[in-house]
Amino acid sequence: MDEFAFINQVKQSVYRQPSLVKGVGDDAAVFRQPSQDIVTAADTLVEGVHFSRAIMDPFHIGYRSLAANVSDIAAMGAAPAFYLVSIVIPDSCSDEELNGIYQGLSSAASVHHMDLIGGDTVSGSELSIAVTAIGFVQKEKARFRSLAQPGDILFVTGTLGGAAAGFHMLNSDKYYIDRTYYENKHRMPYIRSDFACQLESLNRVTLNDISDGIANEANEIADASHVTLTIEEERIPVRASFAQFTAEEQHDWKLYGGEDFELLGSVSEDEWDELKTIAERTETPLTKIGYVDSAVKKGHQVILIDHTNKPVQLLKKGYTHRNR
């Protein structure tokens, strides 16, 4: 399939976003956004690093590529609107597989009311998918990770560790309870977009999407906000069937497991009730998992109150765990 035939095939016949002036088909796309701030993020998925065609079908590869980018937009409290995608296609990738990837992208775009407005397909030796996502947020309401303040309640959406468990299952023939749920948690992550962009009524909320595990994201908030976060391990929400895994798996996956794409955030006690109302309205499971303190002299850090009620420092993935 040549590049132009392909572009014509994936070009949307109807666009969803009223701000779009010109979609695919000229040198660039044009949109207009006089009333809101514009949020944009780019992310690339490479075969063998971020996904494997051995355990993921093309549809899921496409779906997940866009979902990962929508998650970054949601983590700013913004509503996704557009995406551009560049795919490097190796000879080993058939037209059918390529169509599957686009079907997956389109399906995720449909879920999030997004329009494809640009990109290209080029040949190469390695399959990679580079997505740029663009979203909109009310002025001054972008939710930075630097906004946490002492006294805030720390919360998380959904349950954690499921995507890592799903990835494990996709690589295993063993019998597991709830296999489809976990596999889909990895292959078709549900992004908390509706919840995130309905937070505009709140004065201040901190958000970070959990793409590299809660330990990592919590440390990013602590660093950016110059605060200490305390997380109570027993409060970290997991699915009931998560108990089927070994204690070590549970611990690793819920703290360091990547790509759950749930939201970790903080909000003042005053606005906690309103946050809960928004969560109910958008059918978003919301759990209080800890609180924010001022940074201790040792620096901005994350403390985990473990299952023995002992405080340990929670470091980013790959770092040594030291007891205090």
Add this chain to the structure above:
Amino acid sequence: MDEFAFINQVKQSVYRQPSLVKGVGDDAAVFRQPSQDIVTAADTLVEGVHFSRAIMDPFHIGYRSLAANVSDIAAMGAAPAFYLVSIVIPDSCSDEELNGIYQGLSSAASVHHMDLIGGDTVSGSELSIAVTAIGFVQKEKARFRSLAQPGDILFVTGTLGGAAAGFHMLNSDKYYIDRTYYENKHRMPYIRSDFACQLESLNRVTLNDISDGIANEANEIADASHVTLTIEEERIPVRASFAQFTAEEQHDWKLYGGEDFELLGSVSEDEWDELKTIAERTETPLTKIGYVDSAVKKGHQVILIDHTNKPVQLLKKGYTHRNR
């Protein structure tokens, strides 16, 4: 070098664009543009397909990657503002090479007053650089390729065929006059950004950037505008030293040579003088090369009046050339 060390290294300490609210460092970047339309394009360059480390140094690979995207923004009559870049880095690429690529990107960004606001670096087996560029244009003034009208003057900026000649020289040890000029035309293309975004005073102008040869771009305008374009071959501007090449090379490179990144466009006779004034003000060589007619019954097409004064149909690169 890990991803975070690298991001901190390339992160700009000062941003140039006043519309930027938040640059690199959160889940996504944020900007605000209430008064202008927003233009965006994505383009990926893959080693072995779009460039070779054997003949291009890392600086030029980076420079050209951004320049190619700025060209798409200029072809909409817009001023570039931001870019996001995702680089897939193979093991064969040293930290020094990677820095060279970023130096090239930064240099092109500096020329065009752009800010790096996002992206990532991921490991893979093949070097590829995916850039998304974002620019701004006065409302309703994006210059679509569909705007050409019968009676328009057809024009081109700069000279054509130089980038193809430069690419040829980079692969040759032969003696050539003006070698540095031609090689730089390929390695560090000059984008007509200043000229393009000063056209806002014109009511109507069509623009297309010459990335795949004038034959290709002219056909795109003819198709999109439902018109016939006539180009006089003798008027197509080339550099004086272009005469050193064989007749066949000259013909091929000026008509089908890619990546000159000059602008092909059309404007009404009424606005031609104003266009010339803008070209003079921005020191942009501007040449009238033909005119626009209504589409003949055979369809939208491009006619080349060749050096023997005979009209031939000019087809896209790769298509058979048929005499009429």
